[in-house]
Amino acid sequence: MSEATIKPRIEKAPLGERMIEKLPVVLVPALAMLGLIAVGNPATWLTLTVAGLAMGLMIFIMASGLTVVFGLMDVINFGHGAFISVGAFVGFTVLIWLGGWTSSPSVFLNLSAVFMAILVAMLATALMGYAFERVIVMPVYGEHLKQILVTMGGLIVAQQLIYVFWGPDEMHVARPESLQGSFVLGEAAVEKYRLVAVGIGVVLFVAMRYVLKSTRIGLLVRAGVENGEMVEALGYRVRRLFLMVFMAGSALAGLGGVMWGLYQETITAHMGQEIMVLVFIVVIIGGLGSVEGCFIGALLVGLLSNYTAFLAPKVALVSTIGLMVIILMWRPQGLYPVVKAK
């Protein structure tokens, strides 16, 4: 009797299909291999690869919020760059206040200064995201044209406000003592800060995957991306969920801004707008709305930019456009198209 219980049958696609679906994962190591062949020298290659991963992960941090917001509410925020800039400026201001901490030789004090800066910057950009969503995005749900225009307007205003608050000049802040300089691994020199950036990026990606795949909120977000109306019909307030995701995305943009600022050590009010070009390329490559795709896209763009910057510095940005074109020829909706039930 007990043998006869009916087992639920879970349909699985055949192995071959699943493999093809997961194919984009191979792209990152493939590109790294190609890079090794093109660069030739393994030590240089290692330096470039770590730099590329660091850059890619920073772009991923900034792009992930954008892509989830799009997936959930069909809103693309052209003003996302403003959060990057504001995050960087707030973070740098905190670092200047904590000047004693950053210049001391203690690793602990250095890192806590950086984390304080990141924390304050994320709080500030999350609040700004709240205001942005309420004032600028909310009145134009469902109208793409107006969304693009209005968020662009928001970007202009935010940039000008940065000028008002922090003055028209760019800001310089040196990285904390213990994050300067580089390790030497064999013949390759790897900058310490880049390793930290890679670390933060990986931790964030894992955390984000955990939240999206294994928590109730993540479940709701994924369901909302798939079919928002259905989730609403089941009694969840998608709008509020969306506001939360928007704020989280803004906070991540702020985090990315601080990290990028520390990477360059110089920030300007329109830095966000410049990075947004890469962010858009990454989001398009990954497939609008897909976090995994965004992650792979960011790594590809980061690696490719660094390899080409070494091999042929003049075409670095153009090469990423080329990458985007090739990927879109292969998969017109991006690497991992988000299936919409709408």
Place this chain on the structure above:
Amino acid sequence: MLTRLLSGDKPRSRVLTLLLLVIVISLAFAPFLFPGTKSLETAARICIFIALVASYDLLLGYAGIVSFAHTMFFGIGAYGTALAQSVTGPSFVSILWGTAAGAVVAAIFALAIGLFSLRVKAIFFAMVTLAVASAFAVLVSQMSWLTGGEDGLNYRIPRELTPAFKLIKAKVFDVRIDGKLLAYYLVFFASACLFLVMLRIVNSPFGRTLQAVRDNAFRAEAIGYRVVWYRTTATVLSAVIAALAGSLLAIWLRYTGPATTLSMEIMIDILLMVVIGGMGTLYGAVLGATIFILAQMYLQELMGVASNATSFIPFVSDLIAADRWLLWLGVLFILSVYFFPTGIVGRLRASRG
């Protein structure tokens, strides 16, 4: 005759007609009405931007497509003419083939981008154009052997268009009839022609279909119009006209550089001009460009004065400093997208008694 010239698309508002008449007459007689170098610069800039902004409105207002690559096409036209002048020396022939080459290259680029990314969503096109235009601007500033890099190109234009050339000795109304004046009228009439051609385009069956596609692409497709074809054609047309406007700028300034043609700031300026003037009507471009450039040239000074007058209030004076005028235009931009999506022209037409 006039109706025919305007392709039957009249301003449809008394105030608007009056404003347009004032603008056209002022521009037509600018060298005589407002003597001085700065005012002539302003007038020529307004003419060129009317053509440029109208071509953007063709895309944004009539086809409902947001592009951030419009300055790229503008720049291609300008660099086409500039390179022709600096490679083969100043002559009208080189102006002609430089302009033609710029227009053709712009058309090819627009066709490629359009076919590539217009199949999907408006948002997609906006993102792709933003990326491509930035890459193009970077590439132009990197290829300094060809384009002069960040410094841009300085070149000579035919002597007949420079102040050194005197058409007649005598002065007319105290204004010297020199090559600069000829250059101004070249810009004025060319811009006017471009504008009238666009007016013709948007009032043709093609223009009507374009509006149908904008309002309901799905239904237009169902009736049997090839939506992708209409959108791509609109993109190409607006790119070619933008390139021609770029050539005019190159002739007028005798200088072409990334800052005057390709920068993102100019793209944002164009966006502001279209939206504040009024999307979906070419007259909006006339009003938008005129008001914006006058503000750019003269309002900044006024704000500077106001800022100095309030310098004892620390924060307020920063807010209204001369360099912060974009802040207020940005606010105006957001408000106009919310409350008057049809811009100034739409308001004027609505309030017609």
